[in-house]
Amino acid sequence: MMILFNKFQKNEKTIEDLMQWKDRIIDCIVWYDGKKWRACIDTSFLTTTKETWFSNLTDLKTLTNYDDNNYEFTNLINKWLYCINVLNDGNLLQIQCPHIDHASIVANVAAAFYPDKSSERPLFSSIPEQYSKISDEIFIIGSFFTSEIKDILPSGYNGETADTINKYSSKGPFLSTGARGIDFVAPGEAITNLPKWYPNKNTDFNGTSLAAPNAAGSIACLLSALKANEISYSPATIKMALANTAFLPKNANKLEFGNGIIQICDAFEFIKKSINFFPKNFIVPISVNDPKLEKGIIFVKSDEIQSKNYCVNIKPKFNTKWILKCTDQSFN
Numbered sequence: 001m002m003i004l005f006n007k008f009q010k011n012e013k014t015i016e017d018l019m020q021w022k023d024r025i026i027d028c029i030v031w032y033d034g035k036k037w038r039a040c041i042d043t044s045f046l047t048t049t050k051e052t053w054f055s056n057l058t059d060l061k062t063l064t065n066y067d068d069n070n071y072e073f074t075n076l077i078n079k080w081l082y083c084i085n086v087l088n089d090g091n092l093l094q095i096q097c098p099h100i101d102h103a104s105i106v107a108n109v110a111a112a113f114y115p116d117k118s119s120e121r122p123l124f125s126s127i128p129e130q131y132s133k134i135s136d137e138i139f140i141i142g143s144f145f146t147s148e149i150k151d152i153l154p155s156g157y158n159g160e161t162a163d164t165i166n167k168y169s170s171k172g173p174f175l176s177t178g179a180r181g182i183d184f185v186a187p188g189e190a191i192t193n194l195p196k197w198y199p200n201k202n203t204d205f206n207g208t209s210l211a212a213p214n215a216a217g218s219i220a221c222l223l224s225a226l227k228a229n230e231i232s233y234s235p236a237t238i239k240m241a242l243a244n245t246a247f248l249p250k251n252a253n254k255l256e257f258g259n260g261i262i263q264i265c266d267a268f269e270f271i272k273k274s275i276n277f278f279p280k281n282f283i284v285p286i287s288v289n290d291p292k293l294e295k296g297i298i299f300v301k302s303d304e305i306q307s308k309n310y311c312v313n314i315k316p317k318f319n320t321k322w323i324l325k326c327t328d329q330s331f332n
Helices: 015-019 101-111 147-152 208-228 235-245 264-277
Strands: 028-032 037-041 081-087 092-096 141-145 184-187
Touching: 028 092, 037 081, 141 208, 184 208, 208 235, 208 264, 235 264
Parallel strands: 141 184
Antiparallel strands: 028 037, 081 092
């Protein structure tokens, strides 16, 4: 079996040193010990200072299927973690490892917790259209720095006590259409622990990559609550509830905060109390040829509520004359 790796060691600093390892073949040894399949990944050359034709398997770890909690660290990239699974009677060795720290953390923020028998995915798993298009199915999320986090990360403290938008977070309006841009904001600083295999334990992750899955995971909880209470909903219902209950700090710029900070519990109570007053259709699909004209105010009236004009003639049936008594100040 062959695996291609790039060697990454402190004593190799030149590109030439790195490139000489780029096509290195690593042996994968698989055998059956009478009880279970085992495997050994030969990475012994990574601990040597020079190339040899012989492998030293003495210090290598013997692995079995990952359900036995056997794993190994490599020196490939930042002590990369991997485990194995032997399939098809030893004919297939599956080597499994985390994708990258960024993807693992984003997935963990969005959907790390699954209640029993109700593991629902986040609100939307894909966006088929451009983010700047009019749609009640797309939420544009910004990242803000909470007052609580400032106590934990003093380096991010900028002298303000109120919640502030992170410098890296996108802000409105859209240059192409003039639309406000941001719908809601969510915390995007140090809101989750790093993976246990990550080598730099003091690192903290931040960005809209944390704020967006934070919002998606919260909204997924809202959907679960609505389903548990047999309350029907639509993307527009969710967006309307979040917009009406979001917290907008005093003197906050709506081009930065949008509708404000998501308040998921308040949104649930809002839907429970107002569901009977929601119109069935919030937004009628509309297409325009010029993308610059796809933002604006749209008035939609159905036949049931459309206003109509009628001419009504009224003939009085009484002969009473009106007598109005005027005072001296009546001319005023």
